[in-house]
Amino acid sequence: xxxxxxxxxxxxxxxxxxxxxxxxxxxxxxxxxxxxxxxxxxxxxxxxxxxxxxxxxxxxxxxxxxxxxxxxxxxxxxxxxxxxxxxxxxxxxxxxxxxxxxxxxxxxxxxxx
Amino acid sequence: xxxxxxxxxxxxxxxxxxxxxxxxxxxxxxxxxxxxxxxxxxxxxxxxxxxxxxxxxxxxxxxxxxxxxxxxxxxxxxxxxxxxxxxxxxxxxxxxxxxxxxxxxxxxxxxxxx
Numbered sequence: 001x002x003x004x005x006x007x008x009x010x011x012x013x014x015x016x017x018x019x020x021x022x023x024x025x026x027x028x029x030x031x032x033x034x035x036x037x038x039x040x041x042x043x044x045x046x047x048x049x050x051x052x053x054x055x056x057x058x059x060x061x062x063x064x065x066x067x068x069x070x071x072x073x074x075x076x077x078x079x080x081x082x083x084x085x086x087x088x089x090x091x092x093x094x095x096x097x098x099x100x101x102x103x104x105x106x107x108x109x110x111x112x113x
Numbered sequence: 114x115x116x117x118x119x120x121x122x123x124x125x126x127x128x129x130x131x132x133x134x135x136x137x138x139x140x141x142x143x144x145x146x147x148x149x150x151x152x153x154x155x156x157x158x159x160x161x162x163x164x165x166x167x168x169x170x171x172x173x174x175x176x177x178x179x180x181x182x183x184x185x186x187x188x189x190x191x192x193x194x195x196x197x198x199x200x201x202x203x204x205x206x207x208x209x210x211x212x213x214x215x216x217x218x219x220x221x222x223x224x225x226x227x
Contacts, residue, residue, distance in 0.1 A: 046216070104155055
């Protein structure tokens with residue numbers, strides 16, 4: 001089955017700096033890679049995703065890159081703000097057929113004002 | 114208001130008791146999932162279901178059971194066979210067999226075994 005590894009498990013950055021979270025996956029059949037943000041006491045919510053036919057995707061201050069050959073993908077947050085503080089999960093899945101979504105262990109990001 | 118609803122939000126159970134967590138969605142999604150969240154272990158898949166009357170074991174199904182008798186409902190039973198049931202449980206749904214597999218999560222249920 002799919003195995004998703006995520007690092008670092010915790011990350012502290014100064015407000016305004018960039019943050020990078022990295023994930024690797026094992027199943028070459030996976031073709032959809034979402035990132036979820038979970039604020040304290042709240043449900044995880046999708047913030048950005050990428051499919052395997054795309055190498056990079058941006059949405060304002062966040063971007064995701066995918067290297068299919070190396071089976072790794074990364075989340076980049078620029079100009080971090082205190083409200084970016086949360087736990088971020090990467091995931092991998094194959095939406096076709098019987099979809100099973102596998103998550104990484106999560107990264108707790110703290111943005112220091 | 115479309116969404117996914119879990120109940121109860123907090124639940125206490127004595128050892129040896131079975132408990133059932135409710136998950137209802139009105140998003141008309143085909144697929145539903147149960148995840149367990151523990152500190153430092155991320156979200157681990159317990160069971161998932163793509164269609165009514167069909168479900169599959171996830172990575173940590175032992176000690177749990179589910180049913181999918183209706184499209185909108187996917188209850189999870191935590192049985193006395195689950196050795197370490199204290200955890201935060203998240204239910205999710207998705208359109209299923211779509212180009213994207215975005216999961217929509219409920220608010221979660223926190224189970225504490227006394």
